[in-house]
Amino acid sequence: MRVDLAIVGGGFAGSLLASIARRIGLSVVLIDRGAHPRMAIGESSTPAGNMVLAALGQRYALPELIHLARYGTWKEHFPEMGVGPKRGFSYFAHQPGSPWSPGTKHANELLVAASRDALNCDTHWFRSDVDAFLFELAGAQGALLMPRTVVIQVERVGGCWQLGVEGAESLGGPGFGNAAVSTPPFGARAAATRIEARLLVDATGSGDFATRHLDVTAGPPMRTRTSAAFAHFEDLPTWQASVGSPDDDYPIPADQAAQHHVTPDGWMWQLRFDSGRTSVGIVGPRIGEFAPADWLRRYPTLERQFADAKRVWPSRGWSGSGPLQRRVDRAGGAGWILLPAAAGFVDPLHSTGIAHSLTAIERLARLLEAGVEDFSDAGAATLRELDHIDAMVAPCYAAKDFEAFIVASMVYFAASIHVERLRMSEVASRMPDFLGADVPALRQLAIRAGDEVNGPGFREWMARAIEPWNTAGLLDPEVPNMYPHTAPPGW
Template identity: 30%
Template sequence: MSEAVTARPDYDVIILGAGMAGTVLGAVLARRDVRVLIIDAGVHPKFAVGESTTLYTLKGFRQLAERYDVPELEYLTSYEGGLSNIGPTSGVKKHFGFMLHHEGLEPDPREVNQFSPPSKALQTGHLFRQDTDAFLFHTAIKYGCDVRQGFRVSDLELGEHQVSVADPSGERFTARFLVDGSGFRSPVADKLGLREAPDALKHHSRSLFTHMIGVRPTDEVLRMEPEDLPPIPWVEGTMHHMFERGWFWSIPFNNEPRSLNPLVSVGLTFDERLYPRQEGMTPEEEFRFHAARFPAVERVFKDAKTVRPWVSTGRLQYSSKQTVGHRWCLMSHAAGFIDPLFSRGLTNTTEVINAFAWRLFEALEEDDFDVERFAYVDTLQKGLIRCNDDMVNCSFIAFSDYELWNAVYRVWAAAEVPINLRFDRFIDRFRETRDDRVFRSMEDLPYPGLLMPDQPSYKLLFDDMVRLCEDYEQGRTTAGAAARELMDRIQRSEGVLRGIGLEDRERRFMFPGIPELKDMTAWLTQQAPAEMRYLAPADASGSTAGARSASEVIIPE
């Protein structure tokens, strides 16, 4: 069907996908009176994974809430906010927990790590996506979005003057712009042939996952001495049970007394080249087959029962040659995906919406949808995919040797506190000025998508990690030699925050208290590279480091 140009399309924006990405963007747009239609083939409430949040995720939601005046997004930044406004079905997340396993053996207490980034104001959690996604869906409707559930897109047109989508019955809607937030089976990616070849990405993994009841907390199944236990119980965080080129996850929704949800999200993600599908096995049989290889993991899931059908995937990784075009955008998981390790999915979503929404507002206002206007969004999304591909690929390589993993883990952790301080500083300035140019200046970056996108010293360290892990994988060095060199570079790098133990290879548990935070603040204000000093946070007493008030924090030009 040729493009039929009308005087006024049905909508300003059509969004494909009523998951978190689509509904958050819909609420942001409709809050400013943009005419939005959200379309989804499914119906809420619906199952979704991607339940584990990070401080970075929450800072992204806070930025969206304040920048675009959608206060409901602030509820996602604390357990109390979610409990009071969404429902008692999510869990708490007080740490990232990592435990390495070897076949047939009990886990070694020296081969574990726990990381708990400090925050008083925000509380990371395990979001029961069925409820949080429905809440966000209803929020988008409240602000004015129209919705069509159970609408399967069978045809779409991306014209010069408008876009349109239609279902098999021929019902059609038109708009000025189309956002595809649907995921892997993106209609826009299919229509335009946008998926890159599989060898565009380094990492390989497939996944089995479901929700279960009766999952035992890791703390209850371990045969370790009390002195081997971390400062926070394992059950109070996102648990990663790692083994050679794979990991099990356990994300409890029932780990807080006020939660009424007995479920635990469980899954297995592993390299499909080393672990091809087992012929004749159901997904659950395959999951239990691999869990039985590791005694402690087997005990975690021994009495667990599934409450919904298992999902079994092929290779998870995909990316796109292009994520923006004339009057269209592939957003977040429609653009690409790597692996759930490190809980990057929701974080990337908030970052992309922040970069995309203000550009779309201006395009609609000026009626100018030139692709160059959205070029940064494309650069950002490709950078996020590329960085996560390198980070996860290095981690899977390192799972075969604890010392190498211990170093790779620290490269990841080295970004977790600074990136959140970066958000704090810009949010501080925005609260003072209410000037959106503050947030726009966050995009003036040398390395969009990198975990610390404005820090050259961290970029050097990250590149060293990638080189050393790939040298080990290709047999050009040993795991021990790669681990020693990477740890040495961590200890010498100017881009690694001091004061919380990142440079100490023996420190398995990172739970910064007031003394560590004071040391960190002193280092940031007195010894850090010049480009990092603006990150200096309020100290433990509540005053700002170096006697600087929030209004005196200098945002780099």
């Protein structure tokens, strides 16, 4: 069969790109070695990501994406699809052996509200549902779906990709519009062993497709060095119920947020879904040294919170990651490109994965619209963005205490404000790179934060350094660690 675009990897990113490419008018095959529904990690969206999602929905007439971009419209249009409200970021500092209690002037807390109200807010994606929905949407848009299919051979012949695939089971969408393709009726199964494509996208996430099949090798090591353990729980009491702390001056409820419990041994995320499930993960440079139960035992308030919680995934133990950081040396060239999660990964801190993928999909979609087929620059932009995320995250792990951690995190919030304001501004002439990776001053800020992080006057230095972007009163001594709304007006 012959198609314009072969996408290998049918997670949320590959599937979304497949729908968009169909709207642009390309014939698309979407290949995945697995099948939906299946569990996936990476569940916390952000305003920067949801702004892109809504913009993609508008531009390519995919109303489903607009509905998924805010919690309220998601619940209204897709009540069956797993989701939870995310109104911002909350952080609580713990010390080993000590029960948590509120400090003076919120010294051991940080709450950053990203959305103005409970309906117009971001979301926690129950990925099993979302990824399956987007895969099916790609089929409904006319992409040829090939689940349970492994690519065994990739060759570039005469400017075209030749893919040899095995175990093919194709589900052809109704609008699959390329005369050169034999299109099975929707839902039919047909064997296919050879695919010819002008363009190839690697959307395999942490798969090793690119290093096995493309002219790609491992790139330089990252500054951040962490690993993670993660699982889903039911019957986990909310943090606020666990500590009974008053939230009178919290800008958002602490549990309707990407919740972080920050310790000297790394940090824990808690992301709540409306179904009663909570996604939980522990991340840090030394996480591999602790069994999760031993880690919890070091922090009495967390241990108490988890006392009656039931792990519902995985069925045995927590899922462990090994070292999280990876990055390739090239992420695009003539006729091929890697989406961000295939090009590399830094760390769950700052919830960058979904938004970065969406940013790169939008960039690639514009190139596809314009008929551009050399993706060298787009691939280089993705790698620059990964390096920028790395520069932003590493100082948070280097921070000697919670105060330094908070201050180091301000680089991320300043960069988010920059991107979100630009996206909302009518004068924006082009799409900004992810987290301002195209702005030298922001790249420098992240790198300098790594030099300054544990020095005297770090807070004062940071307050001055983020001034050009700081429309949210970040580090204002009058509102210690409580920030009511960082996203721009109108979002």
